[in-house]
Structures are given as C-alpha cells and as structure tokens.
Amino acid sequence: MSKVVFKRPKALLPVTTHYCPGCSHGIVHRIIAECIDELGIQERTVGIAPVGCSVLAYNYFNTDFFEASHGRAPAVATGAKRARPDLIIFTYQGDGDLASIGMAEIVHSCNRGEKITVVFINNTVYGMTGGQMAPTTMPGQVTTTSPYGRDVALMGWPIRMCELLSSLKTEGFIARASTHSTKEIIKTKKMIKKAFELQVANRCFSFVEVLSTCPTNWGMTPKQAQQRLLKDMIPYFPLGIFKSPNGDESKS
Amino acid sequence: MAKTLMKGNEALAEAAIMAGCKLFFGYPITPQNEIPEYLSRRLPEVGGCYLQAESEVAASNMLYGAAGVGERVFTSSSGPGISLMSEGLSYIAGAQLPVVLVNIVRGGPGLGGILPAQSDYSQATRGIGHGDFRILVLAPSSVQEAADLIMDAFDLADKYRGPVMVMGDGMIGQMMEPVEFKTRKKAKLPPKTWAATGYKGDRERSIINSLYLDPLKLEENSWRLKAGYDAMARDELRWELFNCEGSYDVLIAAYGSTARICKTVIQMLKKRGISVGLFRPITLFPYPNKQLYDAAQKAKSVFCVEMSTGQMLDDVKIALEGTRPIQFYGRTGGIIPTPDEIIRQIEKIMKGEEVDKR
Numbered sequence: 001m002s003k004v005v006f007k008r009p010k011a012l013l014p015v016t017t018h019y020c021p022g023c024s025h026g027i028v029h030r031i032i033a034e035c036i037d038e039l040g041i042q043e044r045t046v047g048i049a050p051v052g053c054s055v056l057a058y059n060y061f062n063t064d065f066f067e068a069s070h071g072r073a074p075a076v077a078t079g080a081k082r083a084r085p086d087l088i089i090f091t092y093q094g095d096g097d098l099a100s101i102g103m104a105e106i107v108h109s110c111n112r113g114e115k116i117t118v119v120f121i122n123n124t125v126y127g128m129t130g131g132q133m134a135p136t137t138m139p140g141q142v143t144t145t146s147p148y149g150r151d152v153a154l155m156g157w158p159i160r161m162c163e164l165l166s167s168l169k170t171e172g173f174i175a176r177a178s179t180h181s182t183k184e185i186i187k188t189k190k191m192i193k194k195a196f197e198l199q200v201a202n203r204c205f206s207f208v209e210v211l212s213t214c215p216t217n218w219g220m221t222p223k224q225a226q227q228r229l230l231k232d233m234i235p236y237f238p239l240g241i242f243k244s245p246n247g248d249e250s251k252s
Numbered sequence: 253m254a255k256t257l258m259k260g261n262e263a264l265a266e267a268a269i270m271a272g273c274k275l276f277f278g279y280p281i282t283p284q285n286e287i288p289e290y291l292s293r294r295l296p297e298v299g300g301c302y303l304q305a306e307s308e309v310a311a312s313n314m315l316y317g318a319a320g321v322g323e324r325v326f327t328s329s330s331g332p333g334i335s336l337m338s339e340g341l342s343y344i345a346g347a348q349l350p351v352v353l354v355n356i357v358r359g360g361p362g363l364g365g366i367l368p369a370q371s372d373y374s375q376a377t378r379g380i381g382h383g384d385f386r387i388l389v390l391a392p393s394s395v396q397e398a399a400d401l402i403m404d405a406f407d408l409a410d411k412y413r414g415p416v417m418v419m420g421d422g423m424i425g426q427m428m429e430p431v432e433f434k435t436r437k438k439a440k441l442p443p444k445t446w447a448a449t450g451y452k453g454d455r456e457r458s459i460i461n462s463l464y465l466d467p468l469k470l471e472e473n474s475w476r477l478k479a480g481y482d483a484m485a486r487d488e489l490r491w492e493l494f495n496c497e498g499s500y501d502v503l504i505a506a507y508g509s510t511a512r513i514c515k516t517v518i519q520m521l522k523k524r525g526i527s528v529g530l531f532r533p534i535t536l537f538p539y540p541n542k543q544l545y546d547a548a549q550k551a552k553s554v555f556c557v558e559m560s561t562g563q564m565l566d567d568v569k570i571a572l573e574g575t576r577p578i579q580f581y582g583r584t585g586g587i588i589p590t591p592d593e594i595i596r597q598i599e600k601i602m603k604g605e606e607v608d609k610r
Contacts, residue, residue: 079317
C-alpha cells in the first residue's frame, strides 16, 4: 500500500499560476494554503490581494477573496474585519504596493492593532509593471526607472518595513523571513503560521515580510537570484522576529 | 415617533443607524463633522463600529471591505474628501458593492471654503471616479428629507448594488430643524449571496473584484452597470413640482437649499399676483428629464438657479431639448442667494431682459 506523503493543500486550487520561473510567490502561496489547512480555517478565511503580480491570487487560493486597489489592502482588511470579526482576513502585498503607495494604510492598520495578517513580499522591485524602482530597491540596483542604479543621494535608502512597524507601541507580531533556501522556507512557514495563529486567537496585528526573488526583473537565473538575495538583501534586511506579543523576539 | 430638533448632520447620522447601518468609516472635514462626532458616541451604544480612518482614501477602501463581506456601511465627507474617495468608489462601483455616502458640499475648487455650495453637482452626477460608471444621487432640501432619503439610500444601494450618495449643501448639514425618524417596513431585498463571507463549498467562491483582463468581460461588466442605471432611470426618479398646478410664465429649476429659497420667492411673488412654478429634482442622477420637460412646456421660459456657476444647468439643457429658452443665475463660493435677488432676476425675465451675470 502506498501512502500519500505530499499533496496539494485544500486551500490552493489545482490550477497553473501565471508567475515566472524562480519567483517566490508559488512557495509563499503554498505556505499560506498549508497554514489555512492546518488551522482548519478555510471556511472563514478571506484573502485580499491588491494591484501587483499577485493581483490574480483570487484564482489560486480556494477561499473567498478580494482584489483591492494599489496599496489599500490593509484598509480593505480593516473594513472587512471590523464588519465581520469572526472572519480570518489576510492581505498579500508586494513592496511597491505596501511600502510606497500603501505606506499610510499599513502603518495605521498596524498602529490600530487590526486583527489581520499581512504577508509582505519584498523582492526590491515593481514586478507586474515591468521592473521599476521600488522603495525597497537596493543602493546601486539597476531597474527600468533607475538605469544608473539607485542613487541614495537622490532617492534615499531602501525602506525597512519590519524595523519601521516594530517602532510602533501597539502590540503586534512583526517578522522577516526569506525563501532563498529550504531551511529558510521552513522558518518562513513557522512565522506565517504564527501570524495566523495570533489572528485566530484574536490577539494582535501580524505581519510577515518574506524576502523574495524576481529573476525576470533582476535579469538573473533563478539560482543567481537566490544567491543575490542571500548576498545583497539579507545583510540589509536582517531576518528574525522584530516584535512579538510573546516576547520571543530574535534576530539573525 | 415624536419630532426632535436636530442639526441636519446629526439627523443624517441617526437615520443611518435606524436604517440598520452599524459601520462608519470616515475622516474629519468641515462642514460635516457632526456626523462622525455623533456616530463616535452613538455607534458603540448600539453595538456598531465607528472608525476614524487615516485618510478618505483609506476610508473608501474600508467601505469596500465592509460592503464586500455583506454589511451595511456608510461614510460622509465634503468636496476635498470626496475627491480622495473617488478611488475607492470606482472600485466599489466596478465590484458592484452597496455603500452609502453623504457629501455635505462646501465651496471649491481646491480647499475652497467651508460655507454652503452646490459646486460638486457635476462631480457627483458624472461618475465621481475613473471608468464608465455613475452613482445614484439624492438631494434633500430639508433636515426631514435628509433623514428620509438616507434611509431610502441604504435600500437603493442594496437593490442596485452600487454607491448611493445623499448630497446636501452646508446649509442642510448645519441648520437645525424638527425631524421625525419614521420607522418603516423592512424592504424586500435580494440576499447578499455574492458577499465574501467564507467559502464553505455550498456556492461558488465569492470574489470581490473589478479586474477583467479579458476586454469582452470588462465590456460585459460595463453594460451590466449601465443596465442598472437604466433601471434606476425607469423606476427611481424623484422630483417635486411646486406651484405648477395653474399657469406660469416662468418655471424655476433648482434643487436642495436653493429650491427652498425659490419656494419663498414663489410665495412672495404670489402675493403680487405673479405665478412662477418650481421644478425640484430630488434624484440628481438619474435626472428626471421628462418630468422637467413636461413642466417646462407650460412656461415661456425656464430659469435655473444654483449655488454654482452652472452645473445642473447642463442637465436642464439636456432635458429641455432646446424647446424653451433657459436663463441661469448662480451664486457660489459660499454665498447663498437671497429671495430678493432672485426676484429681481425673475422681474428681468418677465420684461424680456437678460438676468444679471451674478
């Protein structure tokens, strides 16, 4: 008798995604779906994906879903959660979306302590629109709108969202994880699961930043992209738990 | 229920609660602040949620979230804030969600002023945001009517699955009048089977969405919205005729507070033996074109009065199809026209002269 040891999570639809080869979205989608399955919350989970590569996430998650305007997912989540506190609401946002146009919405949702879960994909670039400079673009990084490399004298330094949000006094769970290795992917899942668990317990706002690769817009192979994440991004965007209601902060 | 003396803004807020709305997301702006202030006290008393958003942009997206999970929700603002809400309203319209909003209009453009105006007519009636959509707009001319209309607004929003605006000017919001909150029968409305309340496998997944990458599907959505507007134009038109039973040479077209001033004008002229009619649209979108046309056929000319430089004037022209001469008189920027100055213009019209420019 053979035994099934690995299968598609129930919360993930059996469809092909539009994501590029080597992109981290597929991994993070699967992690979220596994967490939904393991917590048994599929029937009361509503996802929200705003403008960005993941705007079509409603085609991939087997839950009710919102498509939202650019940057506003935390506001949409606030409206949905305040109206129906029994629902489990998560947003899935990119770095251009969350750290630029949606800066006000994420900061204030976090500060109000909305009982929502935010999964923040940071790949240092605007993906869907074709690789423009993001607030998280690394110094010197060439993008379609920083053809000479990001000049910090003109555009400032990349914004570190975990550090910024964890400075707020309101209780919350703020963590940064990565997808560049199997070991880190396992850690990412632990953090995302923790984030959902805190919402299920109606405890606090939860936020997990996931450092991700974008081989297409970085002009790299998937393997080169993973190496770049490790070498260039992690020294600037350190991994770990920045803030936790349980006091178990830990930084790498 | 007994009559209570209340400010228009507070009456709007209380009437919304009576209509079963327990969720409010908004941002402070004069001259509508009594609405959020009142609700921040009242909503916790009735087990509701009052939330002051970080901006009107966020507030309109909170409406999108709350309406999308199937709950009644509303907001209020004034011109500059409504401009910021136009993003959320476009998504709300595209995704066919019912929300109610109040615009207590102040003078513009830009920061403008804080006194009463009707300068947001075109913004409200021509779609209010990007894309091919409209919103149903109701314009009260008294505190009582404001309270009645906002109760209707929630039913209309649910029926047509789109934004409904109650548009008053600063005067409607700020003045105190006796108001009676009429308990009404619950309207028969379709269940919100489309709401994103969690997928349990007993229906299709609910996707709250305005994105259609397939142009044929986007076109289909736009025509679906248009069919709703056509149905509103057929079934929801509201207007008032005042002093239109007998004969009249001049028909005034005015709405909101301005229409009320014009009623005083008509009564003053009546004492002098001059008969003037008034056509007051209550739905500004859809506009009661035929009703204005019919009322105008009894008059020699039509006189449009607004607290703007001439915005509803466009709709008056469309309705009349060139059948009657139209003259316009407008005060704006927070100036409220007096009955005397309107009478002076009517005297000119009756002498066959041009009205004052302002």
